[in-house]
Amino acid sequence: MTGASSSANPQHGLADRLTRWARGLSGKGEAEEEVDETEPQRARAGSSAHREINRRRKLYDEIGNFLFAHDLDLTPLNFGVAHDYLTGAQIGVEKAIRAVLAERGTISNGLVEEIVAEQRADEVTPEALSTMLAKVEENLSEFTGLMTESRNSAKDYGAALQEEVKGLAARADNEPVLARLVALTRSMVEKTRQVEGQLRQNEKQTHALRSSLANARRAAEHDHLTGLPNRRAFEGTLREEVALAQKEGQQLAVAFCDIDHFKVINDTHGHDTGDRVLKFVAGLLAKASNDQCHVARHGGEEFVMLFRGKTAAEACEAVDRVRQDLATRSLVNRTNGERMERVSFSAGVSNVLAYDDPRAALKAADRALYLAKEHGRNRVYLAAEVD
Structure with a gap:
């Protein structure tokens, strides 16, 4: 059966x-x-x-x-x-x-x-990368060609000059030889000017290309709404900070912060207000940012913080201070002037170096965040206390 x-x-x-x-x-x-x-x-x-x-x-x-x-x-x-x-x-x-x-x-x-x-929203499109790389290759090829042409011209000029000097020493009447030397030198000077002009033009194009690549890199690694680094940038920072913390024997802690009831905010007040709430919370978190504290938007209404030089407990206290600050704010809906419900976030913190793989530390912080949500929201949980 x-x-x-x-x-x-x-x-x-x-x-x-x-x-x-x-x-x-x-x-x-x-x-x-x-x-x-x-x-x-x-x-x-x-x-x-x-x-x-x-x-x-x-x-x-x-x-x-x-x-x-x-x-x-x-x-x-x-x-x-x-x-x-x-x-x-x-x-x-x-x-x-x-x-x-x-x-x-x-x-x-x-x-x-x-x-x-x-x-995949934060990824640079294959088409954009292909265009940029093609332009880089084009400029490099042009530079290589100009350098080769310049070297060949100088080499040819040297060889021709050497032959004329030999002729100059062998001849009694030097005027025709001198005339040829002058003509050869003028030709070389003109050629050099042309090459220099091309190099200057190419330098301008290369400068514009560098600027475009820098803008593309910023666009690929920053969240357009909040101005914070995005998940892609954070993942690169995480790898660098893990290596640095291990090298210098420092602590490293990570925190996930998620705005509570964010869907309700969007549904009640509209997405424009929801976006302003995201930017406001991002601004509060960014105040803690420095060369040892990195803040990024991980996606949606979630942010991630990375603390080098702080234990997980110390990072937990730092995140909780921001949480308390937000919880005391009284936000107003600009659309209708009405006061909004209290905006809060929940967070989970873990010790990155307590795990063999940083991704395991992220998961531990995420589980702590999940439990903070489950147990009432508007609180910060330390992973060691809940795992």
């Missing part, structure tokens, strides 16, 4: 198909999963392979169950998002899906596309 109901269940059918696909990726069939216990070495290798296959099978079962539970199409995009959510491979995807599930209880194909688009 149980077997019949399982085979009739589309969820199990999808999971089975995914499992078979996983086997195909591993290059092994069911028969190859059996272990010959008469050969210990092969048995151990087979057992390890068997465990790996089981792990994959379980993951693909979970992905299939997730896709079926939310009636998602079996597409590479949905499959990849489900994988990132279930494994935690991409913290941004994991957080976005969890937020949608907490709010709506389910997720759709359209919402998956929105989440992926948001995760």
Whole structure:
């Protein structure tokens, strides 16, 4: 009876198909999963392979169950998002899906596309990168050509001058030789002027290119609304700060801060007011920013802070001071002049160097944030207290 109901269940059918696909990726069939216990070495290798296959099978079962539970199409995009959510491979995807599930209880194909688009919003487009790189290559090629031309001209002039000098020493009547030397020198001077003009023009183009690249870099690494660095910039800063903290033997702590009930703010007062709230909170957090405290917008209504030289407990106190400051503010909706409900944020803090992988520290801070939300909001939790 149980077997019949399982085979009739589309969820199990999808999971089975995914499992078979996983086997195909591993290059092994069911028969190859059996272990010959008469050969210990092969048995151990087979057992390890068997465990790996089981792990994959379980993951693909979970992905299939997730896709079926939310009636998602079996597409590479949905499959990849489900994988990132279930494994935690991409913290941004994991957080976005969890937020949608907490709010709506389910997720759709359209919402998956929105989440992926948001995760990629800060990326420089391939077209823009291709255009910039092509221009760089063009300028470098032109510079190389000009330098080669200049060297060749100087070399040719030197050789010609040397020949004329030889002739000058051998001849009694030097006037024709001198005339040729003057003509040759004038030609060289004119050629040099042309090359210098081209170099000056190329230098102007290169300067404009550097400016464009700098603007593109700023656009790619800053949030256009708040002016703070974005998630892409933060990830680069995190790598640098981890290396620096380890080198100098300093503490390093990270905090996730998320505005409470932000959807209610948008729904009640409109997105323009929501944007102003984001900028206001960003400004309060940015006041703590210096060469040892980095603040960035991680996405949506969430911000991230990185503290070098502070323990997680000290970072927790620093974040809590900002939280208290915000909680005492009385904000006004500029559209209608009405006072808004108190705006607050919740936060989670963790010790980055307590984990082998910085991503694990981010997840620990994120779990602390989640519990702060779950336990009433408008509070800061330290990961060590909740893990």
